[in-house]
Every structure is written in C-alpha cells, then in structure tokens.
Amino acid sequence: MKYAAMLAIAALTLGIGTMSAQACDPFANKGAVPTRLPASLLARNNAHAPARHSIVGLWHVVHTDSSGNFLFEGFDLWHSDGTEEEMANLPPATGPVCFGVWTQNGKTIELLTHVAFTYDLNNNFTGTINLTEANKMSKDGNSFSGTFDLKQYDADGNLVGEATGTSAADRLD
Numbered sequence: 001m002k003y004a005a006m007l008a009i010a011a012l013t014l015g016i017g018t019m020s021a022q023a024c025d026p027f028a029n030k031g032a033v034p035t036r037l038p039a040s041l042l043a044r045n046n047a048h049a050p051a052r053h054s055i056v057g058l059w060h061v062v063h064t065d066s067s068g069n070f071l072f073e074g075f076d077l078w079h080s081d082g083t084e085e086e087m088a089n090l091p092p093a094t095g096p097v098c099f100g101v102w103t104q105n106g107k108t109i110e111l112l113t114h115v116a117f118t119y120d121l122n123n124n125f126t127g128t129i130n131l132t133e134a135n136k137m138s139k140d141g142n143s144f145s146g147t148f149d150l151k152q153y154d155a156d157g158n159l160v161g162e163a164t165g166t167s168a169a170d171r172l173d
Contacts, residue, residue, distance in 0.1 A: 054104065060076075065163055130150070135169075147167070149163075
C-alpha cells in the first residue's frame with residue numbers, strides 16, 4: 001500500500017530527485033506525453049485575445065523540473081478575487097485539481113499557495129501537495145513564465161518530497 005501511495009505522489013510531481021519525468025509516471029503512455037497544446041488554441045494566434053496586463057483569465061501552463069524535464073501541463077484559471085484553480089493533465093486517481101491564492105504587483109505574480117489532495121490508484125487519500133510560484137508577465141500580457149517549488153506531504157503531514165522548476169504559460173482567453 002505504501003508503495004502504491006508513493007507511486008501516486010511520484011506521478012503527481014513527475015520528477016522528484018534525479019529520475020526523469022517519464023520514469024516517475026507509471027500512468028504515462030511512453031513517448032506520448034504532450035508538452036504543448038496545438039498552436040491554434042493559444043492566445044497569440046487568437047485575434048480575439050486582447051493584450052492585457054492582469055493574469056486574470058484562462059491559461060495553458062507547462063511545468064518542467066529543475067533539469068528541464070517535462071513534469072505536467074494544465075489549464076490554469078486565475079480569478080480577479082485573488083483565487084486560482086488548476087486542472088492538471090494527470091490521471092483522475094492522483095487528484096489533479098488544485099486551488100490557490102495569488103497577488104500581482106505590476107507584471108510580477110506571486111502564487112502564494114496552491115494546494116491539492118493526492119490519492120493512490122485505489123482512490124485512497126495519500127496526502128497533499130503545496131506549490132508556490134513566482135511568475136512574470138510578458139509585455140503583451142499573453143504569456144508568463146517563472147519558477148515554482150512543490151512540496152509533497154503524506155497523510156500525516158510529513159514532508160516526503162520536493163521538486164523545483166519552471167513554469168511557462170500562454171493565455172487562452
């Protein structure tokens with residue numbers, strides 16, 4: 001059971017330590033891990049996406065570990081009230097829905113905390129993750145990039161893993 005729980009946690013972060021992203025993801029179809037959405041869905045190709053300098057809106061985000069390995073992608077929705085939601089492109093059993101709070105000062109965005117529950121393949125609760133980010137908006141407001149720190153906790157609240165890396169996002173709305 002502990003092995004299954006650790007696999008679920010590893011699959012969620014896909015890259016703790018020196019393992020490659022695909023080696024940590026027992027769910028992935030090897031060689032078929034997407035790294036970007038089709039360009040037709042991105043804001044820079046959407047004539048209806050106005051330039052704006054607030055992070056408020058819908059984004060496609062790609063997270064990579066500190067070695068540059070793909071971790072996961074997701075849709076990230078930032079709300080004007082300072083809350084945020086991300087739906088990660090991960091198996092439902094791992095609990096891929098996260099919620100957070102953020103602040104913005106000019107083009108700098110701080111994701112203060114971003115939390116999610118984690119589960120094993122039998123849908124048993126295995127713990128939580130807490131992600132923080134520091135991002136910077138592009139000049140046209142249709143992309144952002146930055147760094148993240150992701151901490152994993154077991155069901156008793158003990159720190160069991162950590163990953164750092166970068167995030168890059170393109171506006172979808």
